[in-house]
Amino acid sequence: MVFTDQLHRKITLANPPGKIVSLVPSQTELLYTLGLEKEVTGITKFCVHPSTWFKNKTRVGGTKNVQLDTIRQLAPDLIIANKEENLATDVQALMEEFPVWVSDIQSLEDAYEMIAGVGAITGREVQATTLITDIKSGFAQLRPLPAPVPTAYFIWRNPWMVAGGDTFIHEMMRMCGLQNVFGNLQRYPEVDAAQLAGSGCKLVLLSSEPYPFREKHMAALQELLPDARILLADGEMFSWYGSRLREAPAYFNQLLQQA
Known part of the structure; x- marks a missing residue:
């Protein structure tokens, strides 16, 4: 066949x-x-x-x-x-x-x-x-935020790297009602302090993979983005595009309640 x-x-x-x-x-x-x-x-x-x-x-x-x-x-x-x-x-x-x-x-x-x-x-x-x-x-039961929230999704530190607009993560963010502030960039670009400060970001998601972000990493970003809410995010829910998607909407709903 x-x-x-x-x-x-x-x-x-x-x-x-x-x-x-x-x-x-x-x-x-x-x-x-x-x-x-x-x-x-x-x-x-x-x-x-x-x-x-x-x-x-x-x-x-x-x-x-x-x-x-x-x-x-x-x-x-x-x-x-x-x-x-x-x-x-x-x-x-x-x-x-x-x-x-x-x-x-x-x-x-x-x-x-x-x-x-x-x-x-x-x-x-x-x-x-x-x-x-x-x-x-x-996904029919996903409850996205009513107004888009400017959000940055971090996948790495030293250097800081984020999800761009041509990624599956960007798609999941969009479905959650999150506006990717780096959606104009491609793949997983490096960003510096100046770009972060000028991004208008109000929510930061620190992914559990590929870099294993933990609570101890929040402070450094909070200094760069003092007005942003910072949350840890399950990277598998945002980037695994197989059967993990069956669990993703319920997880997103819980995450969005925190946001």
Whole structure:
């Protein structure tokens, strides 16, 4: 059968894959939700959900430093990757030897398309359809703020880095009624004190990943943004675009009550 990934590439599989390697944490969790316990043989060191897989599945390196030889030893029938989270050089090298399905996600619609596509290529269409229905139901109950709040979403410190306007995080912020003050920038730009002071930011979200922000980091930003409310945010809820989306709307509603 022939399947199309989100880069519009054609992937041909004679049979449903029996050995799958996932190079993306949120998509690893999706594969678990779709019931592919036996099929998934390799994951990255950042694929922490589910914990049983993190403990027991073969790790094939990180998302940015994939161990090609380890993957070759696993001899997968299918590799699941992502345009942003994995290095193009790694993915292209793997494409020469294995079927690779690549996602490219910036919006919630892209996430739905990805879930459906992964469900189709793994023979889990019914489970994927049910999951998409559940996620849509959850987002229908999301209660965004009535007036957009100027917000900055931080992913790193030293240097300060934020989510720009062409990211999935930006999409989740928008759906929550949060105006990304750095939405005019792309990807994850560095910002300095002057940019922060002039941003008009009234709410700061400090993500739990990739930098593990904690309460101790709040003071430095409060000095730069004395009029802003600063909250810790669960980065998985804002940036994981697989089955974690089923839990995201309820979390967002709780976060917005604090904001």
